[in-house]
Amino acid sequence: MADRPTGRFTGRTAIVTGASRGIGLAVARRLVADGARVMITGRHRPALDEAVADLGGAAVALGSAGNAADPDHQAATVAATLDAFGRVDFLVNNTGINPVYGPLMELDPAAARKIVDVNCIAAICWLQQAHRAWMGDHGGAVVNVASVAGLRPAPGIGFYGASKAMLAHLTEELAVELGPRVRVNGVAPAVVRTRFATALYAGREEQVAAAYPLGRLGEPQDIGGVVAFLLSDDAGWITGQTVVVDGGLLLAGGLG
Numbered sequence: 519m520a521d522r523p524t525g526r527f528t529g530r531t532a533i534v535t536g537a538s539r540g541i542g543l544a545v546a547r548r549l550v551a552d553g554a555r556v557m558i559t560g561r562h563r564p565a566l567d568e569a570v571a572d573l574g575g576a577a578v579a580l581g582s583a584g585n586a587a588d589p590d591h592q593a594a595t596v597a598a599t600l601d602a603f604g605r606v607d608f609l610v611n612n613t614g615i616n617p618v619y620g621p622l623m624e625l626d627p628a629a630a631r632k633i634v635d636v637n638c639i640a641a642i643c644w645l646q647q648a649h650r651a652w653m654g655d656h657g658g659a660v661v662n663v664a665s666v667a668g669l670r671p672a673p674g675i676g677f678y679g680a681s682k683a684m685l686a687h688l689t690e691e692l693a694v695e696l697g698p699r700v701r702v703n704g705v706a707p708a709v710v711r712t713r714f715a716t717a718l719y720a721g722r723e724e725q726v727a728a729a730y731p732l733g734r735l736g737e738p739q740d741i742g743g744v745v746a747f748l749l750s751d752d753a754g755w756i757t758g759q760t761v762v763v764d765g766g767l768l769l770a771g772g773l774g
Contacts, residue, residue, distance in 0.1 A: 611640075
């Protein structure tokens with residue numbers, strides 16, 4: 519699926535976390551294609567620099583390297599976005615981690631705390647920073663990237679799913695608190711062909727895809743298009759929703 523430029527975001531600016539590759543980069547590509555300028559974040563400067571070049575260079579994209587859960591990184595990124603582009607209209611909380619696999623009875627509590635810190639608390643903190651700096655006075659739109667694993671039991675990645683369920687609930691809470699000036703929505707993808715999800719389909723993609731009514735796994739741009747819609751004025755009367763983007767997996771009884 520190719521990006522289809524619309525110009526609907528001309529003059530607007532987005533921060534997309536965890537966007538040096540995968541879903542985050544696809545979101546950034548779509549926003550730039552639609553006229554936005556973007557600040558992308560990630561852990562590693564070389565990967566960010568490569569992504570910025572892919573997006574079109576410093577005229578439309580900049581990169582901020584750091585730990586997404588670090589308050590200093592969050593504050594510095596928002597400040598740098600305002601310095602470079604003068605506004606922060608959109609925030610996409612895409613950063614997520616899942617360092618564990620296995621049953622909950624074997625879950626390392628330290629790993630669990632880290633998952634919640636990055637997948638949930640950091641999302642609130644990024645929005646706090648953007649809200650104080652711009653959105654509180656000027657309005658804006660936010661999309662949180664959750665997962666279908668947060669909507670149904672997902673053995674093996676159960677605590678990751680629990681963190682994404684928390685993120686979906688936070689999306690609802692924030693939508694109520696921040697309306698009408700700021701809209702907050704989410705997306706819940708199934709398995710998307712990214713490095714992050716490789717372990718869920720590597721070596722058996724055809725078998726995994728057979729569970730999806732649409733007959734294939736997701737591509738990053740599938741998510742990018744939905745995120746762009748939720749940020750756009752076309753979704754101006756939508757808030758507090760987490761949109762399932764799963765090729766029909768849940769309808770067919772997937773997960774669990």
